[in-house]
Amino acid sequence: GAGVSQSPSNKVTEKGKDVELRCDPISGHTALYWYRQSLGQGLEFLIYFQGNSAPDKSGLPSDRFSAERTGGSVSTLTIQRTQQEDSAVYLCASSLGRHQETQYFGPGTRLLVL
Amino acid sequence: SQQGEEDPQALSIQEGENATMNCSYKTSINNLQWYRQNSGRGLVHLILIRSNEREKHSGRLRVTLDTSKKSSSLLITASRAADTASYFCATATQGGSEKLVFGKGTKLTVNP
Numbered sequence: 001g002a003g004v005s006q007s008p009s010n011k012v013t014e015k016g017k018d019v020e021l022r023c024d025p026i027s028g029h030t031a032l033y034w035y036r037q038s039l040g041q042g043l044e045f046l047i048y049f050q051g052n053s054a055p056d057k058s059g060l061p062s063d064r065f066s067a068e069r070t071g072g073s074v075s076t077l078t079i080q081r082t083q084q085e086d087s088a089v090y091l092c093a094s095s096l097g098r099h100q101e102t103q104y105f106g107p108g109t110r111l112l113v114l
Numbered sequence: 115s116q117q118g119e120e121d122p123q124a125l126s127i128q129e130g131e132n133a134t135m136n137c138s139y140k141t142s143i144n145n146l147q148w149y150r151q152n153s154g155r156g157l158v159h160l161i162l163i164r165s166n167e168r169e170k171h172s173g174r175l176r177v178t179l180d181t182s183k184k185s186s187s188l189l190i191t192a193s194r195a196a197d198t199a200s201y202f203c204a205t206a207t208q209g210g211s212e213k214l215v216f217g218k219g220t221k222l223t224v225n226p
Contacts, residue, residue, distance in 0.1 A: 004156075031212060043202065043216035056211045091156065100144050100206035103214060107156040 002026070004106035006092050012112045013082055021077045021109045025094030032075050033095075033103055034067060035059075038088035046090075049075060050097060082113045120203060120220040128225050133190040135220040137203030138183075144206045146179055146186050147214065151200045160188075160201075165208070193224045 005024040013019050025032050034046040045059040049069045060066070064082075069075040079086055089110050093103035121136045137146070145164045149157040163170045163179045163186065170177045176189040190197055200221045204214035 033213065035214075035216075042218045043204075045213035045215070048212050050212075056213060058211075059213070089155070093157075095212075100210075100212060102147065102159050102162055104159060105149070105157040110155075 004092055004094050004104055006090075006106040006109050008109060009107065010110045010112075012114065014114055015084060016081055018078065018080045019082055019111065021079075021090050021092075021111070023075045023077070023092030023094075023106060025073065025075070025092070026104055028096070029094035029104075030072060030097035031095045031103075032069060033093040034075070034077050035091045035093065036088045037091060037108070043091070046077070079111075082111075084113050087111055087113045120201070120217045122220060123218070124221045124223075126223040126225065127193060129193060129195055131193055131224075133193050133197070133222055133224070135188045135201050135222070137186045137188070137217055139186075139203070139205050139215075139217075140184065141205075141210075142208040143181070144208050146177075147204045147206070148175075148177060148186075148188050149202045149204060149216075151202065151219070152198075157202065190222075193222075195224050195226045198222060198224045 007022045032049040037043045047067050048056040051072045052069050064080045067077045089108040091108045093105045095103045119138050147162045148160040151157045161172050161177050163177050174191045179186045200219045202216050202219045204216045
């Protein structure tokens with residue numbers, strides 16, 4: 001079946017603009033995760049959804065970052081007033097929702113803030 | 115925060131040779147997973163080993179786990195040029211949340 005999909009693949013924006021990144025998980029996966037991969041920081045966890053609720057949002061770096069999930073499916077990560085340090089690859093993953101099991105990753109969105 | 119630390123940071127070998135990558139971590143874990151990443155994009159899951167397992171095989175991959183030393187190794191046998199990628203270990207912390215904690219990765223280059 002189809003894997004995790006993310007859009008857009010690449011996004012270039014100007015500092016101060018808002019951006020929205022989208023993730024479509026594997027059908028039937030109840031858990032969804034966002035990670036960020038930047039040159040200096042490696043792969044960092046941002047937020048985890050189980051259904052539509054987010055039991056762990058401890059990795060969101062500032063209040064400029066928010067995420068939502070609707071219908072237990074698609075998720076949107078929003079970054080407001082983007083800064084150059086937000087430039088990174090944003091990766092989404094999903095899983096069946098059982099405790100600490102395999103996460104399946106999408107291809108990522110490469111964000112460049114000029 | 116980074117928990118896993120892969121060693122070496124970069125590895126270059128010839129096709130047909132074996133490649134071994136190591137991962138160390140700091141806290142007690144429920145499982146450890148290895149992922150591959152090509153060209154800085156999506157991660158592909160390779161193998162998951164649970165804390166009560168010592169060794170696991172999948173095709174040309176062999177993973178070991180030593181919880182007393184808090185370390186794991188990934189062995190790729192008879193490497194191919196297509197194995198060129200970055201390899202990451204990721205841990206699921208015992209008593210922790212659902213997030214995975216990743217190491218910085220080993221960049222493997224297999225020369226034809």
